[in-house]
Amino acid sequence: MIYNGLKQMNGFNKIFLILLIMSGSLLWAQKPGTIRGLVTDKETGEPLVGVNIIVKGTYYGASTDLEGFFIIPKIEPGVYTIEVSYVSYKVIQQTGVKVEPGQTLTLNFQMEPSILALGQEITVIGEKPLMDLEQTTTARTLTEDEIKNRIVENVTDLVSQQVGVTKQDDALYIRGSRSYESQYLVEGLSVQDPLAGTGFGLRLSSYAIQEIEVLTGGYKAEYGQATSGIISVKTKSGGDKLEGYFSYKTDHLFGQFRDKDFSFNTDHWDFSLSGPEPITNIMNKAGLKLPGRFYFFLNLQNKIFDDYTRATAKQLHSSIAPTLGGLVDQDFFAPRQNNLWSALIKLTWKIDPTHKLTYTYNRSLVINQNTQTLQTNLNYVEPRPGFPYKYMKLLDNFNTFTHDNEQISLIWNHTLNSTTFYELKFSRYFAQLRSEWGDDLWNGYTQPLDVPRLPVEYYTPYGDSTKVRVIPGDGFYDYGNALSWHDHFMYSYTIKGDLTHHSGDVHTFKTGIEISFKEMQLIDIQEPFAGPYGSSQDLFHVYPADGAFYFQDDIRFGGFILNAGLRLDYWAPGAFADRAIEDTTNFISPDQREKYKKDSFNFFGRRVKARLMPRIGVSFPVSNNQMLYFNYGHFSKRPRPQFVYSGLSTVSARSAYQTYGNPALNPETSVKYELGLRNQFTENDVLSISAYYKDIFDYVKTTRFRLPGRGGQTAYTYVNLDYARARGIEIEYKTRIGKYLFGNVAASYSITTTKSSNASSILQIDRSATGQDVPIRESYAAWDRPWQISGNLSFRVTKDQKPEIFGIKLFNQWNLNLHFFAQAGRRYTPVVFSGQYRSDGRPIYLTEYDVEEKTLYSKIGSNWKWVDLSFKKYFDLWDVHYIFYFEIRNLFNNKNAQIINPVTGRAYEYGDPVPISWNDPVYPDRHWPHDPYPFDPARYRAPRHILLGFSLEF
Template sequence: MNKNKNSLIGVAILMIVALMAGPAIPAVMTGTITDSKTGEPLPGATIMIKGTYFGASTNVDGHYKVANIKSGTYTIEVSLISYKMIQKTGAHFEENDSVNIDFKLEPSVLTLGKDIVVIGEKPMLDIGATESRSTIGADQIKNLVVENATDLLKNQSGVVVAGDEIHIRGCRAYENAYLIDGISIQDPYSGGTSGLNITAGAIEEFEVLTGGFNAEYGQAMSGVVQVKTKEGSLQKYSGRLSYKTDNFGLFKKSTIDSQGRISSSNFNSDIGEAQLSGPVPLIKNMSFFASGYASISDTYLPHTHDLYSSLFGGSKYAPREANEYSGLFKITHRFSPTLKLVASFSGSLNIDQGFQSNDFENPNLDAGSYPYQFQNILYNYNTRTRISNNQTLSLTHTTSPKFFYELKFSRFFTQQRSAVDNKNWNDSHEQPIDILPINYTPVYVTYFDSISHQPVRYLDHYDITTGDGFYDYGVGDQWRDYYFEQYT
């Protein structure tokens, strides 16, 4: 009994240690504060990161250390009695960074009422970095013409996107790792992910590691894609609405041919996005962030108007050839400046015929291939439905300026189904009468043998008396369904 009890305790300790070892480590800032004239260290100086609860004081040697700094750009304020206050703006931090910033304070006998503002500059070369890294913050993203995280990834050097496949540095698509808020969202079947459908407006920071990354990133050989989502503010409400279309009804010319294919003078695309964030009413120190995205388009390829999802909503959510939806909801509760609990839910839905998909539909087709063998009967081609959702619960606790821990629990689920008109693989099938049964009628011929002077009767051939006289030939139906569920 004691042996089993000790084993359970050991397993519990290992699980806690594993949860604490997340791939994203907040940045650390260190440095020394000295007198600008004498060069002597200044003990007791205060360093504050404005907009956060984090800060520190210098020791007797003038050294300081501020830990648990989330990625972003901040203003650092340094003050000490009888010295002028300094503000350093534009100080940028990224996860896993260790930044050294020194300050020199100018003595002041009287309060002049003036502050010294130092404009921060990012070094041209980070000699402490061990990997190739590209980071884009929210301030940069809002100035880019992108819809989601996949569009951001396409713009990175060394990245090639072919259909649903993402190749980094020329490697295979399944050799990448994809993380949202430190949680893996990789599909083990295709090697890709549908989690990158998250709208660009919900991204706080987007980062791509293309080589030399640390061993903490498992299941990755070519690249690591990390997405950090936004959190709501405790001070104010904010929101955003966006709608885009290429069809105003002025020059639209759509035709439907005898095979049900539709052609148009535009792509018939509509894209909508909505965001809302702020403090939760009636609950102190709790904020929320909500985001929704929808994109429906007929694309540039010939298509049909009879899509039917066998997995979600039938034809209700499939008005066009390519239909994409995604959403994010996040709740943040700050119990104290050092203790924070975050709960988030994100999900995505794609309904199309897989013209730009990977080999899930047909292993013999490359990504992005068009099914020319079905081009005249697209309504008989498979409709693909892909659903993904992710739930995460995260607790971050800073116990001292030198130590913090983070506990995370998550569930990731993804499912794909490819079928025609909601028909299952084992649905009953009535055999056409002109195939089976086929009755064979023997035909005999009788003649008179001149040698034996006797009539001789023999079988000449068989007549097919049922059906149309032809053998029908066809290929089997294609139907695929799989799902994956992961808890971490």
């Protein structure tokens, strides 16, 4: 009977049922134990009355009596974490508390007074918990120490190692959503370039990060403008003593291995310095005595390397790279094919225990020829790596991409009393991205040409033996420049305020407001050589505004945790959009004009749109150290600026294939559900399982409409008519084995489907057997990767440890880190044999989508897998900590296909059949407008990469 019922349920209903069954599992009944103790003030020794003591992950808890005593009876035997909290005191968490059957355990706590609000300071006794059992969502936090033991260099590396995150074509996709749908925060402030389309903006060194949190499930009302996930970074601050760090790693060792396959001509250095007092000393010498203490943190990073494809330009040129006041030439910042620079300066003024002011300056500069640096996606391009293959023999004539990001922020923290504090944040964020050739404007471009090679070769055209023609070339450009010139910039000025209040031990109220004013400009020239302003061009300069109000309450009672909140996001597209709606000469349909006015309201002369989003999360214990959690919420993301403003400027081109922006677009909306279970078997073993379902509405796509009064003239525009859904299950196991081994293993299975994988897809492109256009069908997303497995293992031996293996004593002070990863290959639309051959014997393959009317991206290419390894050896000399290490990326040199041959489902190798749109080396046919020969070196991900390095810390 049960079996028949399960058969009738769909896959994800089964998952939810299994989770519920697991949550009800109980251990064999044992005689319960008891925890009792005394809580006193650490300074005075006086007993504290009304202190809250809870056993995390259970319903067990108690409060101290008039003499400071507490007792928690009838606790099931096991290992727990005890949390002690009291207003005006630091929270204490004691891990690894073992309750024996029938025994009474005595725990006494001495609480340290704190003027900071409750929960701002936590003292951990014992090992740091592997996971917060009481979270109501899926969130993964990496601290400074954990980051040191990962094989990573930046924020992107850290995020891409989290389960549920897919990295493809230099973009991150979180739980099936598009790359730009995440929110990237530094110190709680957005540093995302919305015009670039990559999801990221500011780049940071991993060594500058104190903590990074990746939220992939539902998140509280304080977070906004993300339908996929939140990436929140907290940078380091200076401490009470002077500390420094310097590291350098390379893969060529002063040029010795530069010609080896494992060398990409890489040099990477990272420098940090932090500590107290320099500002105080300067102020004192100037006769200005200020209260409190000052701290500083400085980080500088530079990574330069050539492409693993072995194709490099002689010199990249950028017209917007800084000159540092004329001290350096702009070419100084681009000595290799890929160049990354970043700087962080952070100054903290702790005026007293209740007041703190923080100033931060962040800047990053990226210069390369990676076409994925700019993902405009306004004209559909098959997702591929960013290597400009057709320009491989002429990279000096190809565009250079320069992405400059800068953030300046000022943060004020004020603790009003032991239960209430607030934060005020002021930020200016600047982003600019330019795609150009030879630091020239578009009027210096020439048309790219693939010319015949001498001696001239001739051929007989396929199907016409009466003619003889010259073979035009080999498929690679010999002269001319890239097909576009692009420049955009954005200024964002943000004011953000948050107020937090603790009401007893039950409620934590938080409310906030965010106001942001932006200036954006975009210039996009297509085929610059075709005329004064190219064959088509787009330009807009806009001043939108946006912001939010939110309120949330975290309720905690008897082991039950409830997070409930409401968020209101607003968005004013700006005067540019308002005028475009009123201008009847624009390519905007009457329906869109009416919709814009209907969906917005007038506020001080500007049209404003608003959206209200409820969110709720619940967590409660179902047995000892076993928590079940559920969350539900509505989330939104404003449409990309190009979808709103493109083509509406009076100077924009009116080309026949222009897609015009639509100010009537609404933000995309996601409705997410998540159910999960966390189970702490021991202090050192935690298992978590979560299942999620996500509906995404109002995705943007293209449609064609008829312009009234223009003789039947039609135009293309963007509309909110696409839909996507993602569903999946994730499992993660974390462990500490003995004193030395730490690790985690994670796996996921998910499916993402949508009507189109790109906004450029129009509403009716499918062709039925009758040849008529029909609405497109739901298909797999291009970035859908159904399964994924990853793990990190770290074997650490400190100075005082002397491990033995099989009776052999090992040396101390070393660290071995291992990261392994495997996932399903890229999706592709297969081609099938048509049953026909050309006259030269070449078989003709056509797209399965056209021949058999199947969906797009129905197949999965060859799987991806690799292993990364690093080894570090530590030495101490004269109070300086030295580290020598080597790092091997893709240890086993696995070949992971990035460009899929749709005939075979793997990367092309000589002799493989290819679709008719590809030029087949076995049947050369250079006169057709095909892709060049399919030996693109970027068809595989990077091969084995070996780096050696050293660092020192003091």
